[in-house]
Amino acid sequence: MGAAALIADADVRPPGTGVLGRLRATGPAGLASAGVIVIAMFAALFGSLLAPYSPVLTNLSLAWVGPVGGHLLGFDGQGRDVLSRLLAGATTSMLGPLAVVILAMTAGALLAVVAAWRRGAADAVISSGLDILFAFPGILLAVLAAAVFGAGLLAAAIALAVAYTPYVARVLRGAALKERGQPYVAALEVQGVSAPGICLRHLVPNMLPLIIAQATIMFGWAMVDLAAISFLGLGVQPPNPDWGVMIAENQTGIQQGYPLPALAAGICIVVVVVAFNVLGERLFAEVDR
Amino acid sequence: MTGPGPAPGPAAGPESGTLLEVDHLTVRLRVEGRSRPVLRDVSLRIGPGEAVGLVGESGSGKSMTARAIGRLLPEGAAAEGAIRFQGGDVAALTGSDLRRYRSQVAMIFQDPRAHINPVRRIGDFMTEALRTNLGVRPAEAARRAVEMLAQVGIEDGERRLRQYPHQLSGGLLQRVMIAAALLTGPRLLLADEPTTALDVTTQAEVMAILDDLRRELHLGMLFITHDLELAAAICDRTAVMYAGQIVEVRASARLHDDPLHPYTAALAAARPDITRVAPRLRAIPGRPLSAFEAPDGQCAFAPRCAYAQDACRETAPGMAELDGGLSRCLRASELRGKLAEPEAADA
Numbered sequence: 214m215g216a217a218a219l220i221a222d223a224d225v226r227p228p229g230t231g232v233l234g235r236l237r238a239t240g241p242a243g244l245a246s247a248g249v250i251v252i253a254m255f256a257a258l259f260g261s262l263l264a265p266y267s268p269v270l271t272n273l274s275l276a277w278v279g280p281v282g283g284h285l286l287g288f289d290g291q292g293r294d295v296l297s298r299l300l301a302g303a304t305t306s307m308l309g310p311l312a313v314v315i316l317a318m319t320a321g322a323l324l325a326v327v328a329a330w331r332r333g334a335a336d337a338v339i340s341s342g343l344d345i346l347f348a349f350p351g352i353l354l355a356v357l358a359a360a361v362f363g364a365g366l367l368a369a370a371i372a373l374a375v376a377y378t379p380y381v382a383r384v385l386r387g388a389a390l391k392e393r394g395q396p397y398v399a400a401l402e403v404q405g406v407s408a409p410g411i412c413l414r415h416l417v418p419n420m421l422p423l424i425i426a427q428a429t430i431m432f433g434w435a436m437v438d439l440a441a442i443s444f445l446g447l448g449v450q451p452p453n454p455d456w457g458v459m460i461a462e463n464q465t466g467i468q469q470g471y472p473l474p475a476l477a478a479g480i481c482i483v484v485v486v487v488a489f490n491v492l493g494e495r496l497f498a499e500v501d502r
Numbered sequence: 503m504t505g506p507g508p509a510p511g512p513a514a515g516p517e518s519g520t521l522l523e524v525d526h527l528t529v530r531l532r533v534e535g536r537s538r539p540v541l542r543d544v545s546l547r548i549g550p551g552e553a554v555g556l557v558g559e560s561g562s563g564k565s566m567t568a569r570a571i572g573r574l575l576p577e578g579a580a581a582e583g584a585i586r587f588q589g590g591d592v593a594a595l596t597g598s599d600l601r602r603y604r605s606q607v608a609m610i611f612q613d614p615r616a617h618i619n620p621v622r623r624i625g626d627f628m629t630e631a632l633r634t635n636l637g638v639r640p641a642e643a644a645r646r647a648v649e650m651l652a653q654v655g656i657e658d659g660e661r662r663l664r665q666y667p668h669q670l671s672g673g674l675l676q677r678v679m680i681a682a683a684l685l686t687g688p689r690l691l692l693a694d695e696p697t698t699a700l701d702v703t704t705q706a707e708v709m710a711i712l713d714d715l716r717r718e719l720h721l722g723m724l725f726i727t728h729d730l731e732l733a734a735a736i737c738d739r740t741a742v743m744y745a746g747q748i749v750e751v752r753a754s755a756r757l758h759d760d761p762l763h764p765y766t767a768a769l770a771a772a773r774p775d776i777t778r779v780a781p782r783l784r785a786i787p788g789r790p791l792s793a794f795e796a797p798d799g800q801c802a803f804a805p806r807c808a809y810a811q812d813a814c815r816e817t818a819p820g821m822a823e824l825d826g827g828l829s830r831c832l833r834a835s836e837l838r839g840k841l842a843e844p845e846a847a848d849a
Contacts, residue, residue: 332577333578395616396611396613396616396617397617397619397620399617400611400617400618401619401630401631402604403572403573403574403607403608404604404605404608404609404630404631404635404686405602405603405605405631405635405686406601406630406631406634407634407635414630415622419619
């Protein structure tokens with residue numbers, strides 16, 4: 214068997230794939246962004262434990278006191294430790310968008326794959342349904358959800374997920390259609406592999422780089438939108454700590470000459486969102502390459 | 503519309519009984535908003551263990567016929583007529599019945615590299631249908647895959663199962679494809695130009711393996727190729743397609759020397775003979791028609807046919823039985839024995 218000798222023996226994956234390989238290919242900016250995201254995620258998971266003081270303990274005699282020993286970022290308008298509130302607030306600020314992204318990506322990918330697989334009437338119904346959803350801004354849907362179900366993080370997150378689903382589905386539908394047309398899909402079909410089997414084990418995994426890249430960018434949008442909703446008082450309810458809530462609570466401080474509490478929360482949001490956007494853009498560029 | 507030909511012709515296979523029967527199949531596709539035929543009145547039958555060749559130029563509808571049998575027609579295709587597998591109507595199958603049918607009818611494609619998911623291992627590809635469709639345990643599926651690889655001449659099967667498609671050569675990958683097709687225990691193979699993408703020495707090797715295994719496992723086969731000689735060498739009977747129609751069905755042994763249709767004769771003559779020095783190749787004048795270009799109410803081959811008469815341009819011939827074969831030519835009986843040396847085709 215002469216052909217065998219010519220074939221590489223090494224049992225390697227195709228180059229440039231794998232999570233680490235793709236991450237490395239995003240360059241220093243991408244790696245730095247990934248680092249920021251890891252730190253933020255760590256804070257989200259363990260923030261309440263790391264907080265040196267209670268994030269909800271008020272002490273009005275300390276209101277607007279600047280940074281002092283042991284209180285690196287000082288106190289907010291109700292005399293609560295700002296650093297502790299930032300750390301504890303990371304949980305809802307990070308996990309809220311995470312829930313939005315997971316919900317939106319799942320629903321979007323499902324609709325996209327069904328539309329691409331069934332084509333014809335199913336595709337037409339799904340696509341026009343998505344067009345209608347496109348008309349609703351996410352914040353508007355969240356306000357609506359708050360009006361119907363009452364203010365709270367869960368209602369806001371679900372509303373945002375619904376609003377984001379068409380964006381996901383639109384992009385993934387194109388990718389799924391392209392993948393659906395690949396000859397290997399026909400080969401699997403004619404082998405008798407079931408449609409859900411082909412979709413779950415072949416279509417979706419082959420779209421995964423795109424899904425991850427899109428989820429990363431979407432996380433940034435979701436974070437800003439959720440913070441805005443909490444700022445409006447329709448998301449996380451005070452006194453629970455949340456970065457959006459903190460900006461809302463402390464906006465009076467900006468006028469009174471104590472910008473640090475509001476600014477600290479704002480900077481956290483900006484840094485994390487920028488990190489997600491940079492990483493997402495880099496990953497997208499990698500996928501397109 | 504062509505007149506209805508006679509029902510599938512006299513049994514010429516090695517065994518009676520019918521595995522697959524294609525009955526007056528017409529397939530239309532929507533092209534630019536218009537419904538156009540790509541297959542016209544195709545009738546074909548394959549007995550158990552019988553190999554039937556399907557020969558024709560590009561665009562004559564060979565692959566579309568195989569795709570119709572495998573239920574892989576593109577979106578928006580409309581099919582008339584019937585395809586029956588072991589007596590059951592294929593078009594009516596849905597869900598698990600369709601999957602069971604597909605495990606009975608295996609397809610081997612022209613380009614193995616495109617037809618295997620490039621980011622999954624060979625083992626995943628080969629055992630997927632076994633594991634998910636027939637419920638075989640992974641370890642057992644892998645064992646059968648290794649056995650089947652050995653049968654197609656790949657000895658180190660266990661290592662191959664761990665490799666990715668890009669690590670295998672084209673010939674090796676086509677053998678993997680054949681092995682995968684045979685794993686589900688099919689009764690019928692649809693081989694769509696299985697060797698066209700391979701180089702000549704590999705072609706011979708792959709063909710030999712395919713032919714041996716088919717005989718050993720007693721499988722019916724529809725062998726699609728544009729190589730008349732190859733089809734004749736492999737198959738019991740050969741059907742020749744032109745412009746979406748079958749124009750001749752003949753026992754392979756007699757196809758080359760005693761064709762029934764002028765198109766077959768011209769196709770055979772167009773192949774250069776390596777034992778003779780020919781001043782120039784005998785090409786068929788004109789260009790091959792696609793099925794949807796073929797004019798209604800006349801013989802589709804008439805514009806290029808050296809024997810065409812006015813009658814050929816006025817009536818569409820049906821399939822007529824002649825000397826143990828079928829021919830879609832008005833003058834078939836008149837031209838008997840005169841087609842093998844088509845001097846007139848040189849004119």
